[in-house]
Amino acid sequence: MRNFSWTYFTMTGNVESFLLYKEMDQFPRTEELGAFAGVDDEPAAVAGAADDSGSL
Template identity: 55%
Template sequence: MRNFSWKYFAMTGDLDAYLLYREAGDSPEGSGPLPAEEEMAIDEEAQ
């Protein structure tokens, strides 16, 4: 689901898709958001 929502966001710019992507990234244990390095890698991959 996370991968799909990111690809949808990258193609459409839909804010709801991005929010779903962020929500899917948070683990149930509450580890928080992704580290900055991983987010940058994902952003570069999408472009």
């Protein structure tokens, strides 16, 4: 999204796209994080999946 807003700004001169670019620049890039912020790499365990009691 950051690259798109910059490219759009350079092609059109649209100020709102530049403001979006600057707003996106305030947040760390996903490449630097390695993944989306706040999202776990592994899915959450289903309730009771680790329970060996045999009951559902």
